[in-house]
Amino acid sequence: MAMFARSVTARLSAPWRRNMYCASDLRKGLRVEIDGAPYLITEFNFKKPGKGQGLYECKFKNLVNGTTMQRTYRDNAELGEPKLEEKKLRYSYADGDRYVFHDESYNEVDVSAETLGDRKYFLVEDIEVNILYHNGIAIDIQLPNFVEKAVVHTEPGVRGDTATNVLKPATVTGGYEIRVPLFVNEGDVIRIDTRNGEYLDRVSKK
Amino acid sequence: MMLRHLSEKKRVLAVRSKAFQSVRDFFVARGFLEVETPIRIPTPALELHIDAEPSAGMYLRTSPELHMKRLVAAGYEKVFQIGACFRHGERGDLHNPEYTMLEWYRAGANYIDVLADTKALMAHVMKDISGGLTLTYKGISIEMLPLWDRMTVDDAFILHAGWDPVKNFNADRFDLDLVEKVEPNFPKNRPIVLMDYPTRAAALSRCKKDHPEIAERWELYIGGIEIANAFSELTDPVEQRNRFMECAGERREMGREVYALDEPFLSALEAGMPECAGVALGLDRLVMLLTDSPRIDDVRAFCARESGNDT
Numbered sequence: 413m414a415m416f417a418r419s420v421t422a423r424l425s426a427p428w429r430r431n432m433y434c435a436s437d438l439r440k441g442l443r444v445e446i447d448g449a450p451y452l453i454t455e456f457n458f459k460k461p462g463k464g465q466g467l468y469e470c471k472f473k474n475l476v477n478g479t480t481m482q483r484t485y486r487d488n489a490e491l492g493e494p495k496l497e498e499k500k501l502r503y504s505y506a507d508g509d510r511y512v513f514h515d516e517s518y519n520e521v522d523v524s525a526e527t528l529g530d531r532k533y534f535l536v537e538d539i540e541v542n543i544l545y546h547n548g549i550a551i552d553i554q555l556p557n558f559v560e561k562a563v564v565h566t567e568p569g570v571r572g573d574t575a576t577n578v579l580k581p582a583t584v585t586g587g588y589e590i591r592v593p594l595f596v597n598e599g600d601v602i603r604i605d606t607r608n609g610e611y612l613d614r615v616s617k618k
Numbered sequence: 619m620m621l622r623h624l625s626e627k628k629r630v631l632a633v634r635s636k637a638f639q640s641v642r643d644f645f646v647a648r649g650f651l652e653v654e655t656p657i658r659i660p661t662p663a664l665e666l667h668i669d670a671e672p673s674a675g676m677y678l679r680t681s682p683e684l685h686m687k688r689l690v691a692a693g694y695e696k697v698f699q700i701g702a703c704f705r706h707g708e709r710g711d712l713h714n715p716e717y718t719m720l721e722w723y724r725a726g727a728n729y730i731d732v733l734a735d736t737k738a739l740m741a742h743v744m745k746d747i748s749g750g751l752t753l754t755y756k757g758i759s760i761e762m763l764p765l766w767d768r769m770t771v772d773d774a775f776i777l778h779a780g781w782d783p784v785k786n787f788n789a790d791r792f793d794l795d796l797v798e799k800v801e802p803n804f805p806k807n808r809p810i811v812l813m814d815y816p817t818r819a820a821a822l823s824r825c826k827k828d829h830p831e832i833a834e835r836w837e838l839y840i841g842g843i844e845i846a847n848a849f850s851e852l853t854d855p856v857e858q859r860n861r862f863m864e865c866a867g868e869r870r871e872m873g874r875e876v877y878a879l880d881e882p883f884l885s886a887l888e889a890g891m892p893e894c895a896g897v898a899l900g901l902d903r904l905v906m907l908l909t910d911s912p913r914i915d916d917v918r919a920f921c922a923r924e925s926g927n928d929t
Contacts, residue, residue: 457710458708458711459710459797460710460712461796462844462847463667463668463819463820464792464796464797465667466667466707467797484794486790486793487667
């Protein structure tokens with residue numbers, strides 16, 4: 413699943429004090445800025461040859477496009493702290509390629525379909541999401557792990573086929589196509605795991 | 619899970635204790651005197667890339683080296699010490715800011731003589747711990763045969779990094795290429811001794827006769843881990859003072875704290891220091907090898923918790 417998005421439409425203004433990290437601050441899990449892009453340190457190791465200088469081996473993941481890279485820094489390295497901000501917002505409605513969220517004061521924020529990727533299918537009115545901003549631009553959205561959706565179309569299960577692992581195609585509200593067990597019928601509400609897009613269980617029967 | 623973890627730690631700490639006893643037995647049987655030198659000291663040895671932890675107007679030692687050499691100068695011909703050393707900001711799979719060092723010094727010896735000590739020590743400890751001369755580290759079987767591979771620094775760099783640091787020393791490239799190009803190419807199934815360093819990379823080491831650009835220093839690698847460092851010790855007080863001053867100047871330029879010269883040590887050299895050689899061996903790393911442990915945290919009862927890698 414594409415965790416992070418490429419483009420941007422949402423902007424927030426946030427007061428921010430800029431800090432620099434030095435080599436000895438580097439550690440796994442730290443988020444830094446390199447050439448203007450935010451990165452997460454996914455692996456870190458300190459190396460120091462006898463009598464030599466400290467070397468800081470880092471593996472990074474780009475928080476915008478998910479690409480990875482490896483770099484080794486010396487003692488004198490300085491890396492910027494990315495202007496990252498997380499906000500809790502609620503989903504309101506879609507208007508073409510615009511997906512509109514609102515905060516507690518009902519200020520509206522747009523997130524593009526591109527940033528959302530497949531996750532646009534899992535939006536349900538009023539669910540709470542975490543949106544990650546870099547320099548005021550939405551770069552990632554985190555949905556609740558599970559959302560509930562009604563099945564709008566599926567063929568009836570074939571009578572007599574009771575094997576537990578047999579699945580059939582279904583379409584849920586918003587147009588997402590998913591595979592569900594045979595006993596699920598049109599109008600049922602099912603729970604979907606947003607992390608892998610798969611059916612979890614049936615919440616209610618029609 | 620927790621129980622398994624605890625029992626693994628107990629196994630490792632038992633090997634650690636046995637290995638320390640074995641090291642002591644080895645040196646005492648060969649006529650070495652076990653000594654203790656101050657841990658909290660007025661000024662640490664000047665090294666370009668080693669920072670000391672301050673301790674209420676003084677410092678915690680980064681190595682016992684200068685005090686040990688003062689004992690040699692005072693007539694103690696064979697001394698060894700096992701003790702804690704402290705290095706600010708060093709934290710990784712092979713580093714803990716507090717760690718345990720073994721150092722020994724032998725008067726009338728050079729760096730090749732103490733390499734023989736090191737081989738005999740490794741064989742002695744391995745026999746005490748495992749009964750044999752083979753150990754397995756990270757899935758690789760290491761043979762501790764009596765003949766160890768030796769490679770000079772210039773050969774190793776010309777072969778693996780494509781340049782000669784003895785002819786044209788470049789401090790910045792040296793450390794990076796050592797870690798990224800040279801060390802990864804070392805054999806992992808047997809010990810290797812990297813020797814004859816550029817003098818610029820060996821502040822306390824004597825130079826080769828007729829080759830002032832080469833210092834008599836070696837580093838021992840076992841299973842890819844740098845485990846010991848040795849010098850034919852520099853005994854010339856004038857040259858030692860000059861090298862300290864040069865190092866102090868470089869530290870000043872780098873914006874690092876500049877420690878005062880250790881005058882009692884320099885006085886000891888002036889009063890007359892016999893030719894001698896010494897080895898510093900990381901005991902935590904030795905226990906890592908003996909117990910097949912990937913991280914220094916695995917072999918210490920307690921460890922610093924300042925790295926994001928701590929779990």
